[in-house]
Amino acid sequence: LVADDRRNLRTMVRVCVIGAGPSGTAVLRAFKSAQEAGADIPEVVCYEKQDTWGGLWNYSWRTGLDASGQPVHNSMYRHLWSNGPKECLEFADYSFEEHFGRPIPSFPPREVLFDYITGRVERSGVKAWVSCDTAVQDCAYDAAKQQFTVTVASTKGGEERTELFDYVLCCTGHFSVPNVPEFPGLETFSGRAMHAHDFRSAEEFAGKDVLVIGTSYSAEDIASQCYKYGVKSVTLSWRTRPMAFKWPANFRTVPLLERVDGRTCHFKDGSTAEVDAIIMCTGYQHSFPFMAPDLRLRTANRLWCNSLHEGVVWPSNHRLFYLGMQDQWFTFNMFDAQAWYARDVILGRLAMPDRAEVEREWAHWRKAEDAIDDTDEARIRYQAEYVKRLHSMTDYPPFDVDAVVERFLEWEQNKHDDIMTFRDASHRSVLTGTMAPPHQTPWLTSFDDSLEGYLPPATATPEGGRCSLT
DSSP: OOTTTOOOGGGOOOEEEEOOSHHHHHHHHHHHHHHHTTOOOOOEEEEOSSSSSOGGGSOOSOOSBOTTSSBOOOOOOTTOBOSSOGGGTOBTTBOHHHHHSSOOOSSOBHHHHHHHHHHHHHHHTOGGGEEOSEEEEEEEEETTTTEEEEEEEETTSOOOEEEEESEEEEOOOSSSSBOOOOOTTGGGOOSEEEEGGGOOOGGGGTTOEEEEEOOSHHHHHHHHHHHHTTOSEEEEEOSSOOOOSOOOTTEEEESOEEEEETTEEEETTSOEEEOSEEEEOOOBOOOOTTBOGGGOOOOOSOSSOSSOBTTTBOTTOTTEEEOSOSOOSSOHHHHHHHHHHHHHHHTTSSOOOOHHHHHHHHHHHHHHHHHSOSSHHHHHHHHHHHHHHHHHTSOOOOOOHHHHHHHHHHHHHHHHHOTTTGGGOOOBOTTTOOBOOOOSSOGGGOOOOSHHHHSOGGGOOOTTSSOOOO
């Protein structure tokens, strides 16, 4: 830090990071990067309520309650493969090729992505900053002392304790508290009714007639998973507009469900369907019950969240940050951009404007969001401009955001060409320039989702080429 930027970091008790998923670990990596460059950094403490880091990329068979009796956080299912090209989410400071020691295909399964996410922070040497099996119970701010009181408890049954922090970064994500609508007759439905949050494997729906409600990423992917694993039929129910894909012959698209009578589903157009299971892919709530009411983000899932300055900073308290709260096209590299920005605010490298300017800047981005065309391309380009803005203010390693946009558009076209084969396509890395090799088996007939199955032994990674959490 230069003299004008140097702040008495010893007066900052600690920085608290809540959550060790992709956003939380991005914060750890950002501070470590500054330290490696010679900067003084405050103590960073990260609380993670799961038993390891990785956030939603952790898979658990559990639904409902976890082993400690708390609501299960993650919504991961066993056979998930990336639904977007890995080339659109590469960390600018750590390519897939660097991690695995060779190019890999464009649509990795969950285990491979988990290995990549955790590998970067494992190599960074920040594991000691993370306290796993530790849930934040309460977070409040004392304006007089300019400190947060954060109450945490071990998920293994330990006593609560309260600690003091000067800054808090909430990185818990917004895909863990499901939005579950009510439909008349569900209480007597004799089949399987569930939210996507509890979906763990499509295998249980083989030979079944399934209704999928919603038009989100989870709807399109869970429907595709069911097809891959032998569903008898899929009925897709939409509220605003149907998904514009070329679905297989045993799919049909109908308006929103109105009511259920036995196993008969009645839709708004008067049509019906007999189903064995109803899967509600109806989104998630931004939920932060551990935050004091005056610190709690309340927003819909949109590109420009309510309240947050630069999409990150709490407007009335610039010591509080929320990361990864947007509707997301960009993911890991956007979380990095947010983490580097938040870090530099904390380190005093970036000055915060006054409240009037904060409000003007927020209103400018909200107006721009409201004005964009109702197309995926327009939404992708809007978020790209946001990512570029954050990059311009920090020393995050540069990468070609516009080239990432082009990868997104290639992917979109491939999905509309064939929703069941887009994962067989290869994309070129923006970081290395390498074209991804094709996977050895088409996605529809590839049933080994393990890291070892995805990286065959015949072309195994050289010793030390990838990291694990152990």
